[in-house]
Amino acid sequence: MRLATRHDGSPDGELVAVSADGVRCVAAGPKWPCLRLALENWEQALPDIAALNPEQGEPLDPSTCRAPLPRAWQWLDGSVFPTHAELMQIAFGLDPIDTERPLMYQGMSDRFYGPTDEVVLPSQEHGIDFEGEYAVIVNQVPMGTSAADAMDHIKLVVQLNDWSLRAIAPVEMKTGFGWVQAKPACSMAPFAVTPDELGEGWQDGRVCLDLEIEWNGRKFGHANGKAMLFGFHELVEHAALSRDLVAGTIIGSGTVSNANYAEVGSSCISEVRAIEMIADGKASTSFMAFGDSVRMEARTSSGSAPFGAIDQRVGPLLDK
């Protein structure tokens, strides 16, 4: 099952079921007006939405698509690709990573940009960077849920761009408090899919698909999501140790990164700069400038794009 959210003037938008080719849709209707409410009652909502027939529905205008979940009560982002962690550690002289437990922080969840929204930021001097990643959305998860039990709570999979401001990030990291200023609102690709929709692309709680990234129209990377040190079910267990996870909680993988980065590229500029620093002693790739675009689209081996594409520009905050 593939879901999207259309602009309808409401904060949560209108939930629609989407056809396999992503071009037709049917509104889920007044019983399930938005994805947030459907996630809070997933056992009831799933059969109703699955009974829709989007293959015979109306055309889906891509410009009407918002993030499938435009706002959520909780966004917990992991960072569990070991190659990314090792490269950042070496380049920036960080302490060795504890591989016994996943890295995770809580980020801004009241707004997720849609796939083609312009992303507005205050300054190019902040080191504007994209981070291509996957994430899952869970229904209500009780405190203390095990990884094995967590798998059944993973209801949807999404593809994200976790915007990052790299000049501020190390200043905030040094405090131990995590990021506020360095992590503005993220963007989400247009389609949220049930894990079964990914077929062999969903294995052991991992999205085993290449994440194709283009920066200003040039190929940047196509790392595969399979290389997560912990599966999403293990991230859910980690997150739920001392809290109930509210329905609609989004849990992220962190920047997709592979050991053969020389071959497949990276999913953020900062990692490329780290590779350059290790190889050459200095970073030669600059961060994004206003007007730059980024496109992110996960692909199956047959060439389909289950989440659709994020394709957007970054621009300056205009004077009030």
Add this chain to the structure above:
Amino acid sequence: MRLATRHDGSPDGELVAVSADGVRCVAAGPKWPCLRLALENWEQALPDIAALNPEQGEPLDPSTCRAPLPRAWQWLDGSVFPTHAELMQIAFGLDPIDTERPLMYQGMSDRFYGPTDEVVLPSQEHGIDFEGEYAVIVNQVPMGTSAADAMDHIKLVVQLNDWSLRAIAPVEMKTGFGWVQAKPACSMAPFAVTPDELGEGWQDGRVCLDLEIEWNGRKFGHANGKAMLFGFHELVEHAALSRDLVAGTIIGSGTVSNANYAEVGSSCISEVRAIEMIADGKASTSFMAFGDSVRMEARTSSGSAPFGAIDQRVGPLLDK
């Protein structure tokens, strides 16, 4: 103006205006059913709610009170009492604190415990601690808002207990990613008040009131909120550098702490343990045990308690 939220079976609860003595109330009614919606339309909601006459209203049963804002899209907690920071730094050998910018992290906001709810946690071994603090609630704040302009966005003031698990906190801090497991849901005192309601207790964006804390019925501290290194308006500016703050965002002060702690005590156990470690080389006060209670109540010089009291016990997560 003083506001509370009563249980009514809905996720956001029922908004009521409360009398000056805290014992009578009037429901805000169908136009403003809950505080979250009122905050999203504050300019319209304020005169309507201010026109209510809670002095002539029905009795307010304290057992029906939830947190005034039982869930919020965003909770950003500062840590801006320099005495607390210095004591923790010395005791735990942390890096010196950068006093140029406030410390801040994003915490769990989908659920705030009510003032008398039992707080459920997985293990005593996690080092269960309370943190008494103040916080403000803003309406929508545009990205890039200055501290001077931020003052007008501070619509309500609340009193919080930021529950903390001290055995996990340093493990998470060391990663630089901030806290997830170490910061479960917070609790909120029953009344949210407009800043004017505090009279001289609200100065320069600070809550200049003693926060009286009792642990298992014994006096623990009564530090004053005036000692914040940054005012709440400066914390709002900090938070809004690279994001719009959604209406209903809660911004916290961190643990209230004063330089004359020998006289006024502390607002969390961890600080007391730090003082013991500095003085004696070891901490002698243990963290909380299941069954322990904590009471927190800010008081004016005339003895009134504008936020009412948090008075609750901590207990074990029962087997599912």
